[in-house]
Amino acid sequence: xxxxxxSSTEARILAAAKRVFVKNGMAGARMQDxxxxxxxxxxxxxxxxxxxxxxxxxIFLESAADFWPQLTAVxxxxxxxxxxxxxFSEVYIDKFVADPYLPLFVLSEMNRRPRxxxxxxxxxxxxxxxxxxxxxxxQVKAGVIRPVDPVQLIINxxxxxxxxxxxxxxxxxxxNISEADFEKQIRVRRKEVAHFIxxxxxx
Amino acid sequence: xxxxxxSSTEARILAAAKRVFVKNGMAGARMQDxxxxxxxxxxxxxxxxxxxxxxxxxIFLESAADFWPQLTAVxxxxxxxxxxxxxFSEVYIDKFVADPYLPLFVLSEMNRRPRxxxxxxxxxxxxxxxxxxxxxxxQVKAGVIRPVDPVQLIINxxxxxxxxxxxxxxxxxxxNISEADFEKQIRVRRKEVAHFIxxxxxx
DNA sequence: GTCTATAACTCGATAGAC
DNA sequence: GTCTATCGAGTTATAGAC
Numbered sequence: 374x375x376x377x378x379x380s381s382t383e384a385r386i387l388a389a390a391k392r393v394f395v396k397n398g399m400a401g402a403r404m405q406d407x408x409x410x411x412x413x414x415x416x417x418x419x420x421x422x423x424x425x426x427x428x429x430x431x432i433f434l435e436s437a438a439d440f441w442p443q444l445t446a447v448x449x450x451x452x453x454x455x456x457x458x459x460x461f462s463e464v465y466i467d468k469f470v471a472d473p474y475l476p477l478f479v480l481s482e483m484n485r486r487p488r489x490x491x492x493x494x495x496x497x498x499x500x501x502x503x504x505x506x507x508x509x510x511x512q513v514k515a516g517v518i519r520p521v522d523p524v525q526l527i528i529n530x531x532x533x534x535x536x537x538x539x540x541x542x543x544x545x546x547x548x549n550i551s552e553a554d555f556e557k558q559i560r561v562r563r564k565e566v567a568h569f570i571x572x573x574x575x576x
Numbered sequence: 577x578x579x580x581x582x583s584s585t586e587a588r589i590l591a592a593a594k595r596v597f598v599k600n601g602m603a604g605a606r607m608q609d610x611x612x613x614x615x616x617x618x619x620x621x622x623x624x625x626x627x628x629x630x631x632x633x634x635i636f637l638e639s640a641a642d643f644w645p646q647l648t649a650v651x652x653x654x655x656x657x658x659x660x661x662x663x664f665s666e667v668y669i670d671k672f673v674a675d676p677y678l679p680l681f682v683l684s685e686m687n688r689r690p691r692x693x694x695x696x697x698x699x700x701x702x703x704x705x706x707x708x709x710x711x712x713x714x715q716v717k718a719g720v721i722r723p724v725d726p727v728q729l730i731i732n733x734x735x736x737x738x739x740x741x742x743x744x745x746x747x748x749x750x751x752n753i754s755e756a757d758f759e760k761q762i763r764v765r766r767k768e769v770a771h772f773i774x775x776x777x778x779x
Numbered sequence: 780g781t782c783t784a785t786a787a788c789t790c791g792a793t794a795g796a797c
Numbered sequence: 798g799t800c801t802a803t804c805g806a807g808t809t810a811t812a813g814a815c
Contacts, residue, residue: 382780397688400604404809417781419810477687480742484680485600487745499750506751519775524751524761525768528740531747536735539683539742542690543734547702548709548727558727565728572722573776585798607791620799622792786811793804 383421385411391432395474398481399429430493433482436475437494440468445500454512455575457505458530459567465534466563476538502527518574526574533566586624588614594635598677601684602632633696636685639678640697643671648703657715658778660708661733662770668737669766679741705730721777729777736769 380388389411393402404425408415422428447460469476483490491499509523537544537559545555583591592614596605607628611618625631650663672679686693694702712726740747740762748758 398601398603398684400601401688403807405807414782415809416783416811420780423810425809474687477683480680481601481684483745484677484742485604487749490745491749502750522764522768524753525765525772527751528743528747528761528765529736529772531743532735532739533732535743536739537731539687540731540734540738542686542693544731546690546694547705548730550727558731561725561728562731565725569728569732569776573772606789608789617800618791619793619801623798626792628791780815782813782815784812784814786809788809789807791804791806794802795800796802797798797800 382411382413382417386413386418386421386428387432387435390428391436394429394432395436395472395478398478402429433478434493436472437479440464441495441500443468448500448502448505454508454518455567455571457508458570459564461530462534462566462570463563465531466559466566469535469538470559473538473541476535480539516576519576521574526570530566530570533569534562537562585614585616585620589616589621589624589631590635590638593631594639597632597635598639598681601681602628605632636681637696639675640682643667644698644703646671651703651705651708657711657721658770658774660711661773662767664733665737665769665773666766668734669762669769672738672741673762676741676744679738683742719779722779724777729773733769733773736772737765740765 386407390402390407393407393410396402397406402425404415404418407428408418411418418428422431443464444461447457447464450457450460452460491497505527506523509518509521509526512518513520513523541555544550544558545552550558589610593605593610596610596613599605600609605628607618607621610631611621614621621631625634646667647664650660650667653660653663655663694700708730709726712721712724712729715721716723744758747753747761748755753761
């Protein structure tokens with residue numbers, strides 16, 4: 374029911390703005406496009422959201438808001454390391470399957486204005502991987518996994534889950550695979566990423 | 577000598593344009609910014625490069641041009657698989673250490689207009705991983721590495737090498753590391769990425 | 780709340796002097 | 798080759814009727 378002509382005007386604007394911003398970025402998006410996409414006129418956009426900047430922020434924060442609590446839950450959980458690596462990649466991949474354009478959108482804004490990004494997104498309180506870092510060190514000491522730099526391992530975990538979404542056109546072109554095949558590959562990755570990591574670090 | 581006030585005007589424009597485009601993307605960059613960055617005025621920009629689009633293309637193609645031959649050389653070489661994985665990650669990381677903002681720039685443009693991107697960048701002739709794909713399959717059959725999907729393995733190789741550059745602000749904020757520490761991590765990765773991959777797939 | 784019309788502004792591009 | 802000045806298209810934002 375959300376996001377069709379029966380939704381409230383405000384909800385339709387937000388849905389339309391999300392599509393347009395996420396496709397074109399802040400600078401590339403035009404208010405006219407958003408209005409057309411929502412089936413209304415520009416004036417009404419300004420009636421609901423004073424200006425483009427405020428609308429952008431709203432979309433931006435909303436798109437990611439539901440993700441951070443999930444990620445934090447994984448990072449803070451008491452699950453054993455291998456299980457945690459599985460949950461980690463599944464949470465990421467599930468989010469981006471639902472919002473495939475979000476990663477590039479976030480990366481672009483984060484790189485353009487890192488300060489403002491982190492302030493607006495987290496208010497100085499980003500997800501904290503401390504517990505996971507310690508857990509990795511412990512498992513190295515306990516001899517369960519080979520000696521690895523915990524920071525490098527976390528960078529690897531994030532890279533393997535996020536990058537395929539931003540590199541999609543490259544993978545499709547270079548490996549000559551269709552959209553459907555790519556989505557199949559992503560579904561496989563949901564489980565296989567953790568397997569790939571664990572195979573690398575287990576003793 | 578390149579890129580200071582003693583360089584030729586044309587060279588200074590190109591260097592300035594690169595910085596501005598790469599930071600803000602095509603849509604976000606303004607000719608005024610480029611002129612300021614180059615220490616000249618807008619009119620002169622148009623004197624050297626007829627318009628923004630042509631200037632953008634010039635930067636775009638030039639930035640990546642030296643990379644593809646190197647990558648192709650690795651992909652087509654007769655080196656054994658493990659050696660090839662090492663060369664692969666080293667070629668990527670060396671390029672992006674030299675041009676740290678290039679990955680996000682390329683990913684943004686590639687996602688916004690995939691067709692035009694590949695046409696302009698390669699003229700329909702992108703780097704071909706076929707030989708590497710076959711090589712991976714052979715090593716699986718030969719029992720040198722565990723059974724892996726060759727496509728997934730290549731996605732992993734690229735993800736692990738490229739993503740840290742686009743995720744840099746996130747890693748710095750979340751792991752609470754400085755710019756200098758991040759660069760140290762990247763230098764470590766140059767060797768460790770291949771090690772991480774090989775540990776995962778070797779029997 | 781929603782619309783039409785238009786003001787105000789940004790930015791790429793050009794004219795023309797030096 | 799380089800500059801100042803300005804035009805004109807495209808966009809954000811507002812005024813005001815309904």
